[in-house]
Amino acid sequence: MTDEKFSGVLLEDLLSRWLGKRFAEEFGDLPEGIGRVAQTANPAFGDFQCNDAMVLAKRFKMPPRAIAEKVVRGGADLPQYISKMETAGAGFINITLSDKFLSSYALCMASDSKCGVPQSGAGRRVIIDYSSPNVAKPMHIGHIRSTVIGSAIDRLYRALGYDVISDNHIGDWGTQFGVIIMGYRHFVDMKKLSEAPASELERVYVLSYSKAKDDPAWMDQCRAELVKLQSGDPENLALWKEFVRLSLVEFDRTYARLGVKFDLTRGESYYHPALAGIVERLEKGGLATESDGAVVVDMSDENLGVCIVRKSDGGYNYATTDIATVDSRVKEFSPDKIVYVTDERQQLHFKQFFAICRKTGIAPQSVSLEHVWFGLMRLPEGTFSTRQGNVIKLEALLDEAESRALEIIRSTRPDMPEEEARQIASKIGIGAVKYSDLSQDPKTMITFTWDKALSLDGNSGPYLQYAYARIMSVLDKYRAMFPDAEPGAAEIVPTEEVERQLLFKAAMYPSVVTKAALSYRPCVLADYLYDVSQTYSSFYQRLPFIKAEPGVRESRISLCALVSRVLFSGLHLLGIETPERI
Numbered sequence: 417m418t419d420e421k422f423s424g425v426l427l428e429d430l431l432s433r434w435l436g437k438r439f440a441e442e443f444g445d446l447p448e449g450i451g452r453v454a455q456t457a458n459p460a461f462g463d464f465q466c467n468d469a470m471v472l473a474k475r476f477k478m479p480p481r482a483i484a485e486k487v488v489r490g491g492a493d494l495p496q497y498i499s500k501m502e503t504a505g506a507g508f509i510n511i512t513l514s515d516k517f518l519s520s521y522a523l524c525m526a527s528d529s530k531c532g533v534p535q536s537g538a539g540r541r542v543i544i545d546y547s548s549p550n551v552a553k554p555m556h557i558g559h560i561r562s563t564v565i566g567s568a569i570d571r572l573y574r575a576l577g578y579d580v581i582s583d584n585h586i587g588d589w590g591t592q593f594g595v596i597i598m599g600y601r602h603f604v605d606m607k608k609l610s611e612a613p614a615s616e617l618e619r620v621y622v623l624s625y626s627k628a629k630d631d632p633a634w635m636d637q638c639r640a641e642l643v644k645l646q647s648g649d650p651e652n653l654a655l656w657k658e659f660v661r662l663s664l665v666e667f668d669r670t671y672a673r674l675g676v677k678f679d680l681t682r683g684e685s686y687y688h689p690a691l692a693g694i695v696e697r698l699e700k701g702g703l704a705t706e707s708d709g710a711v712v713v714d715m716s717d718e719n720l721g722v723c724i725v726r727k728s729d730g731g732y733n734y735a736t737t738d739i740a741t742v743d744s745r746v747k748e749f750s751p752d753k754i755v756y757v758t759d760e761r762q763q764l765h766f767k768q769f770f771a772i773c774r775k776t777g778i779a780p781q782s783v784s785l786e787h788v789w790f791g792l793m794r795l796p797e798g799t800f801s802t803r804q805g806n807v808i809k810l811e812a813l814l815d816e817a818e819s820r821a822l823e824i825i826r827s828t829r830p831d832m833p834e835e836e837a838r839q840i841a842s843k844i845g846i847g848a849v850k851y852s853d854l855s856q857d858p859k860t861m862i863t864f865t866w867d868k869a870l871s872l873d874g875n876s877g878p879y880l881q882y883a884y885a886r887i888m889s890v891l892d893k894y895r896a897m898f899p900d901a902e903p904g905a906a907e908i909v910p911t912e913e914v915e916r917q918l919l920f921k922a923a924m925y926p927s928v929v930t931k932a933a934l935s936y937r938p939c940v941l942a943d944y945l946y947d948v949s950q951t952y953s954s955f956y957q958r959l960p961f962i963k964a965e966p967g968v969r970e971s972r973i974s975l976c977a978l979v980s981r982v983l984f985s986g987l988h989l990l991g992i993e994t995p996e997r998i
């Protein structure tokens with residue numbers, strides 16, 4: 417058994433392949449996928465389980481248990497990586513990996529720069545469209561999910577070896593600009609604008625918007641300013657450019673705090689020159705038709721409703737821009753996949769323009785289009801709306817996270833120098849906000865509470881950061897006591913059940929990263945890291961490490977080193993920093 421052979425292979429793939437062959441030896445040609453194993457829910461049933469005897473029972477008119485037994489008993493010896501295989505219950509096949517194999521697999525992970533994650537995306541390109549806020553509206557708490565989830569998906573795909581292009585598709589072209597121009601002309605305070613540009617733009621927007629609600633003449637003027645802008649009026653165009661510039665300054669400040677970077681920031685305006693051509697193409701292809709002066713694609717027979725691609729006033733829609741964007745991205749980048757991360761309210765929009773892109777061939781079959789949607793985020797007090805101006809802004813949320821984390825550090829580590837405490841507080845506070853978002857299924861509506869986000873003993877970012885820092889201090893202590901030894905170099909030989917469990921869980925890291933990426937669910941990774949930390953914590957409480965006898969001690973230290981590597985890599989894929997000391 418050479419180590420290279422198994423590095424970069426997922427444990428379940430290794431077993432599934434072998435078991436598939438075993439089934440075929442007993443039963444001849446079988447449908448694809450027979451022999452697939454999944455991790456067991458309970459370690460008492462081994463590491464992995466296969467349920468395919470149930471699937472085949474009908475086909476062979478045999479009780480599932482008899483099928484399972486045939487597979488388990490017959491044939492050649494078990495490969496070295498399996499220590500036990502048995503039938504259970506109605507016909508499950510339970511498999512346990514050998515400790516020796518797990519140890520060598522773990523050692524490969526530890527020495528691999530990818531921590532054992534197979535590069536299944538090598539040679540493939542994916543464009544991820546996320547965050548994408550709208551200009552002249554500040555990013556508020558509702559935007560955090562797209563930015564945080566999108567950035568985690570971005571990192572996960574890079575970890576799989578994909579060539580990722582992240583694109584911030586900012587809303588820099590739209591009907592709000594008429595309202596903002598009016599607000600700017602009448603209410604702007606130049607002093608405030610230079611001090612806090614985004615808040616001032618927001619303030620004038622809110623004022624102008626609420627005035628437009630009660631004042632039809634004001635509303636008409638807003639529309640007129642918009643038309644002027646859209647027809648290229650130099651003064652309005654210059655104002656618009658300035659709004660975009662000022663907003664980006666504000667957005668970039670937030671991205672820097674969140675550690676988020678984009679390869680491209682192409683706003684909707686970038687595609688504007690292509691929109692007329694797109695509508696013409698849809699009309700020529702017979703897909704779009706005129707209806708009451710507007711141009712629409714009617715997909716009501718497919719339950720996708722009617723998608724307006726040009727309004728009766730000649731303006732184009734959000735959907736038209738998105739179709740043009742796909743066209744441009746496909747031509748320029750030849751991606752294998754385009755992933756969009758937005759909130760759930762946009763599901764119909766994405767279904768509609770995906771369907772149009774398929775029908776016209778703008779998106780060839782080789783390009784997959786994915787809409788990853790998430791539920792809205794709310795505070796216990798309720799949700800927010802930019803228009804009323806009573807939003808909690810992301811910046812303010814991050815400030816509060818940092819100052820709350822600083823308080824906690826000051827109380828637990830009063831001796832820590834101020835500068836260090838501040839730096840760590842920033843990592844903990846921001847990590848807490850991100851983790852509270854990433855640890856939940858994206859499709860659920862989440863309620864954010866400070867207690868949960870900053871809790872030190874629950875499923876939270878700070879809990880995981882503390883777990884990591886604690887392992888680092890064990891490793892430091894070991895280094896200080898045994899300066900000649902290299903922690904992590906020794907083979908891991910589990911002697912106790914909890915050690916075996918921890919070793920197995922750590923070895924699942926490559927599988928979990930792969931699954932989290934392909935399912936677009938960073939929470940799969942977050943849950944896993946929490947589970948590993950909890951298992952580590954019982955290992956730490958129950959067994960001596962540094963005080964264990966020589967040999968056992970080195971093995972346990974290797975296991976600590978492996979777990980620290982897994983936590984470090986996993987938290988970084990979630991965009992969460994890992995201070996070495998807390």
Ligand code: ARG
Nearest residue numbers: 545548549550585586587758
């Ligand atoms: N700007 C939009 C919003 O804030 C999100 C854009 C998402 N991306 C896209 N290609 N449609 O709702």
